[in-house]
Amino acid sequence: MPKPLIAANWKMNKTIEETGDFISSFFSMVKDAADVDILIAPPFTSLSVASRLLKGTDIELGAQNVFYEEKGAFTGEVSPAMLLSVNCSHVIIGHSERRQYFSETDEIVNKKIKTARKNNLNVILCIGESLKEREDNKTFEVLEKQLSGSLKDVQMEGIDIAYEPIWAIGTGKTATPGQANEAHKFIRGWLRKNREGAEGVRILYGGSVTPENIESLMAEPEVNGALVGGASLKPDSFAKIVKGAKGRI
Ligand code: 13P
Numbered sequence: 001m002p003k004p005l006i007a008a009n010w011k012m013n014k015t016i017e018e019t020g021d022f023i024s025s026f027f028s029m030v031k032d033a034a035d036v037d038i039l040i041a042p043p044f045t046s047l048s049v050a051s052r053l054l055k056g057t058d059i060e061l062g063a064q065n066v067f068y069e070e071k072g073a074f075t076g077e078v079s080p081a082m083l084l085s086v087n088c089s090h091v092i093i094g095h096s097e098r099r100q101y102f103s104e105t106d107e108i109v110n111k112k113i114k115t116a117r118k119n120n121l122n123v124i125l126c127i128g129e130s131l132k133e134r135e136d137n138k139t140f141e142v143l144e145k146q147l148s149g150s151l152k153d154v155q156m157e158g159i160d161i162a163y164e165p166i167w168a169i170g171t172g173k174t175a176t177p178g179q180a181n182e183a184h185k186f187i188r189g190w191l192r193k194n195r196e197g198a199e200g201v202r203i204l205y206g207g208s209v210t211p212e213n214i215e216s217l218m219a220e221p222e223v224n225g226a227l228v229g230g231a232s233l234k235p236d237s238f239a240k241i242v243k244g245a246k247g248r249i
Contacts, residue, residue, distance in 0.1 A: 001202070007225070030239050070115065095164070106145070113151070122159070139186075162205070
């Protein structure tokens, strides 16, 4: 298993100036966290400045989305080559907010993953069930559908998965470590059954991760990292999460 990954998804937050302020104070706080991979995914407009400021550090840079075509008349979209040109190593694909507000289906997610991988971008694929689906005991069914649809004809090299139950995102309602581990175990089982290289895939948990709950989440055997929204926006809080994850390795 590779090192755990702690990733910040800033969503639609931070101007260029705010990005600069964050990175200058954050870097000195996590200099000794060599046992953990750290990734920051700022908005597109901040990628260039973040790339410049992160140069020479071990902190990796990711985008929050990418389009599935390589170039052309697709107003408002961003291509893999554009992300590579600002030194992105990763891209988040299939976040529930994109599925919910921008009508992204598993088929679209699948096309995006294929184009990203063709261009050697590493992918964090997000999946997760809604509250209603959990209450109706459909969690595994939903995860299975998202996995098979999003990963159709895709090999797992360069792909990590984030399990983000929708009911836990931005709500302050974290999945219990046991609930997270159960879902991760299901995902690992699906990968083992259906794909080569299942053991090399990191399965991150996302949904109201904080400095207070990271250690108990990371204590679970199948939790290999975290995808953090709100608590990644402040340097000290995100640094505490990185250190909390390190404490559990
Ligand atoms: P919060 O950490 O704000 O709940 O967001 C989680 C998330 O959606 C990360 O991608």
